Amino acid sequence: xxxxxxxxxxxxxxxxxxxxxxxxxxxxxxxxxxxxxxxxxxxxxxxxxxxxxxxxxxxxxxxxxxxxxxxxxxxxxxxxxxxxxxxxxxxxxxxxxxxxxxxxxxxxxxxxxxxxxxxxxxxxxxxxxxxxxxxxxxxxxxxxxxxxxxxxxxxxxxxxxxxxxxxxxxxxx
Numbered sequence: 289x290x291x292x293x294x295x296x297x298x299x300x301x302x303x304x305x306x307x308x309x310x311x312x313x314x315x316x317x318x319x320x321x322x323x324x325x326x327x328x329x330x331x332x333x334x335x336x337x338x339x340x341x342x343x344x345x346x347x348x349x350x351x352x353x354x355x356x357x358x359x360x361x362x363x364x365x366x367x368x369x370x371x372x373x374x375x376x377x378x379x380x381x382x383x384x385x386x387x388x389x390x391x392x393x394x395x396x397x398x399x400x401x402x403x404x405x406x407x408x409x410x411x412x413x414x415x416x417x418x419x420x421x422x423x424x425x426x427x428x429x430x431x432x433x434x435x436x437x438x439x440x441x442x443x444x445x446x447x448x449x450x451x452x453x454x455x456x457x458x459x460x461x
Contacts, residue, residue: 289377293384295393297333297441301325306367313361316370319406320355326394327352333394333429333441340425343415355407376400389435395426396435 291299304325309317326334327349338345369377380400384392402409402422433440 289381289392293381293390293392294438295391295435295440296438297330297394298380298392298397300329301394301397304329308356310367312356312359313363314356314359314367315362315365316359316368317373318359318370319373319376319401319404320352320359320408322373322376322397323401323408324349324352324356326397330394330441334398336429337395337398337422337425340428341415341417341421343412343417348411348415351411352408355411372404372406376404376406379403384435387434391435391438391440393435394441395429398422399426 291302294302301322302325305317305321308325309315309321312321314321327345335345338348376397377400380392380396383396383399384390387396389396399419399422402412402417402419
């Protein structure tokens with residue numbers, strides 16, 4: 289995978305996943321580390337999508353933290369991507385290409401992780417997340433936009449990020 293093809297947020301997530309794996313004493317970076325890193329660094333895309341999918345985010349984080357504690361711990365040694373995480377990164381790149389995007393963004397990683405054979409994929413499925421619903425939430429977030437810059441995620445949902453939706457407030461009382 290060409291890291292220059294990752295958005296800034298995706299690069300941050302991979303770096304954070306490395307730090308997380310190191311801090312937990314894990315020798316391999318797994319999809320679970322990547323997903324946890326995405327949750328920690330992304331305040332825009334992932335929360336929007338998970339809320340749309342009615343995922344209980346605090347429960348998801350708690351389950352994920354327990355899973356991360358179960359990975360084997362080693363001292364020393366070189367940190368590397370697991371085979372599953374490597375496949376996920378390659379799949380994220382393919383998903384980006386299929387969607388006509390120039391960069392691999394957070395949502396590509398979410399789709400690739402959900403489609404992987406990893407613990408976090410099963411946790412998401414147990415929370416009711418399906419590929420169809422995930423794609424639908426991504427389409428709603430992106431509103432037809434393509435990922436054409438390394439900072440694309442910052443532009444999603446910017447109205448909700450920086451302004452109050454008065455229609456939504458009136459509807460909800």
